[in-house]
Amino acid sequence: MGVKGFIEFIVAYMKVNIQAAMEYRSSFIIRAVGMFLNDAVWIIFWAIIFLKFQSINGWSFNEILLLFSFITTGFGFATFFFGNWQKIADVIINGKLDYYLTLPKPILAHLLVSRSEISGLGDFAFGVILALFVLPHTLYAVGLYILLTIMSMIILVSVGVAIGSLTFFIGGTGDLQDTIINSVIAISTYPFSIFEGYLRIILLTAVPIGFLTGIPVEILQSFNPTLIFYMVIATIAAVIAAITIFKIGLRRYESGNLINVQV
Amino acid sequence: MSYSKYFFIAKIEILSAFAYYINILSSSVFITFLLFIFYNLWKAVYLASAVTSISGFTLVGLLWYLTLSESIWNSGSGRTAVIKISDDVKSGNIAYYLNKPYNFVVYHFSSTTGTAIIRSVITFAFAGTLIYFLVGPLKITLFEIPFVLLSVLLAIILAISMNFLIGVTAFWIEDISAFRWIQDKLIFVLGGMLIPLSFFPLFLQKIALVLPFSYVAYAPAYMFVNFSVSFFVETVLIQILWITLFVAGASLLYNLGAKRVSINGG
Numbered sequence: 222m223g224v225k226g227f228i229e230f231i232v233a234y235m236k237v238n239i240q241a242a243m244e245y246r247s248s249f250i251i252r253a254v255g256m257f258l259n260d261a262v263w264i265i266f267w268a269i270i271f272l273k274f275q276s277i278n279g280w281s282f283n284e285i286l287l288l289f290s291f292i293t294t295g296f297g298f299a300t301f302f303f304g305n306w307q308k309i310a311d312v313i314i315n316g317k318l319d320y321y322l323t324l325p326k327p328i329l330a331h332l333l334v335s336r337s338e339i340s341g342l343g344d345f346a347f348g349v350i351l352a353l354f355v356l357p358h359t360l361y362a363v364g365l366y367i368l369l370t371i372m373s374m375i376i377l378v379s380v381g382v383a384i385g386s387l388t389f390f391i392g393g394t395g396d397l398q399d400t401i402i403n404s405v406i407a408i409s410t411y412p413f414s415i416f417e418g419y420l421r422i423i424l425l426t427a428v429p430i431g432f433l434t435g436i437p438v439e440i441l442q443s444f445n446p447t448l449i450f451y452m453v454i455a456t457i458a459a460v461i462a463a464i465t466i467f468k469i470g471l472r473r474y475e476s477g478n479l480i481n482v483q484v
Numbered sequence: 485m486s487y488s489k490y491f492f493i494a495k496i497e498i499l500s501a502f503a504y505y506i507n508i509l510s511s512s513v514f515i516t517f518l519l520f521i522f523y524n525l526w527k528a529v530y531l532a533s534a535v536t537s538i539s540g541f542t543l544v545g546l547l548w549y550l551t552l553s554e555s556i557w558n559s560g561s562g563r564t565a566v567i568k569i570s571d572d573v574k575s576g577n578i579a580y581y582l583n584k585p586y587n588f589v590v591y592h593f594s595s596t597t598g599t600a601i602i603r604s605v606i607t608f609a610f611a612g613t614l615i616y617f618l619v620g621p622l623k624i625t626l627f628e629i630p631f632v633l634l635s636v637l638l639a640i641i642l643a644i645s646m647n648f649l650i651g652v653t654a655f656w657i658e659d660i661s662a663f664r665w666i667q668d669k670l671i672f673v674l675g676g677m678l679i680p681l682s683f684f685p686l687f688l689q690k691i692a693l694v695l696p697f698s699y700v701a702y703a704p705a706y707m708f709v710n711f712s713v714s715f716f717v718e719t720v721l722i723q724i725l726w727i728t729l730f731v732a733g734a735s736l737l738y739n740l741g742a743k744r745v746s747i748n749g750g
Contacts, residue, residue: 248659255662262669269673269684270529273538278528340661393506400510404517415524 297344309385389470655741676702
């Protein structure tokens with residue numbers, strides 16, 4: 222499959238996901254609006270903290286808003302368009318990978334786009350609205366924000382794929398995957414400056430959580446080109462690592478005896 | 485009516501929870517991990533503020549407060565049961581409950597409370613061990629422990645009652661997930677699970693104390709760190725009042741909902 226065909230395939234799936242979401246309008250509104258309000262409560266939590274304390278290790282309320290904009294936009298987009306990014310363990314355990322293996326499409330990409338969660342749109346809308354409030358209204362800042370959001374989202378999906386693919390090697394029930402992914406998201410919603418020393422190094426290398434929100438916020442504050450370069454490297458490395466772990470793991474896949482019907 | 489069947493239901497649910505022990509362990513590990521993040525966050529705040537006490541909380545007191553509030557939340561408080569009620573209404577499986585010789589409300593509480601208590605205890609053991617090593621023990625007397633435990637038990641039952649009320653709305657609104665997300669977040673913030681109400685501006689403290697959410701997390705956790713008999717009495721009475729209101733509301737809705745249920749297909 223060529224690059225053009227691959228992009229057309231992904232875009233076609235995205236269109237179907239939007240159409241499917243619109244089909245059940247009340248569910249769409251409840252889930253999307255519900256998630257929007259859900260995200261808003263986090264902002265109230267941080268507003269309470271920053272009413273009492275002016276800054277936390279150099280981070281102010283403005284940086285927190287930017288942080289939430291990055292994580293909700295990236296998470297929302299990923300959850301709506303690549304809905305299986307945090308469900309790979311379930312797919313492997315239940316033998317649902319068979320469906321993807323039999324079709325002449327890129328397995329991992331097909332697996333990722335074939336599920337969509339409506340609540341992701343609520344997250345996405347929340348993040349975009351937040352960005353409108355906190356971003357400087359310059360073309361450069363907006364362009365950089367979009368670029369950083371895309372890279373942050375790619376890293377998030379890659380981390381999800383890598384963690385989910387561990388199921389190929391260690392089996393389990395998917396609880397481990399959920400715990401690690403929840404922990405990754407939890408860390409990314411706190412000011413990166415509170416993590417110091419070895420912890421900070423780990424969060425920028427072995428588990429690149431720092432690149433989900435911490436580094437993008439620092440880039441938008443400082444416009445530091447070196448940090449942008451690191452961000453690009455981290456994105457490429459995360460994608461390569463995720464694909465490699467998935468591919469090696471796939472060789473160990475043994476399917477199961479469950480009969481699944483893909484609808 | 486014999487109540488022995490409800491103890492039997494509780495026993496089966498507890499045994500079932502232990503069969504899936506990885507689930508309890510992994511969520512306990514997650515909460516422990518969250519407390520490690522809180523430790524980093526609040527250590528930075530206390531260092532920057534150059535004070536030993538903020539709104540009556542020392543760093544040690546605050547972290548033990550958060551350990552207990554998180555442990556109560558991680559009891560699950562019947563969240564899985566709520567999803568099940570919603571799924572059963574959607575799939576029509578609710579029909580199997582309607583004709584069983586038990587009271588569905590009592591069934592719901594007996595099937596969730598035991599498991600919730602065990603989840604809470606295990607979470608506290610994990611998270612408490614980490615906090616003990618990070619900041620040391622909390623000064624608490626043996627006399628206070630039974631009072632705090634009673635309030636924690638009532639907090640868990642209150643959370644189950646709230647979730648049950650949300651669950652039975654599924655008879656009218658099929659997709660109740662949004663209600664659950666928002667209720668969770670209200671407990672996180674207005675309930676004081678992530679931050680004690682004492683840190684709030686005064687007007688918000690007053691609002692939060694009127695709402696039921698603070699009696700799920702804040703009140704028992706505050707009592708754990710700053711015990712007084714008068715606060716205990718006030719808390720327990722309000723907890724019982726809210727539980728009564730939620731159970732009455734949920735029972736009423738369940739009875740109304742069960743009458744209008746129509747099952748599609750077989």
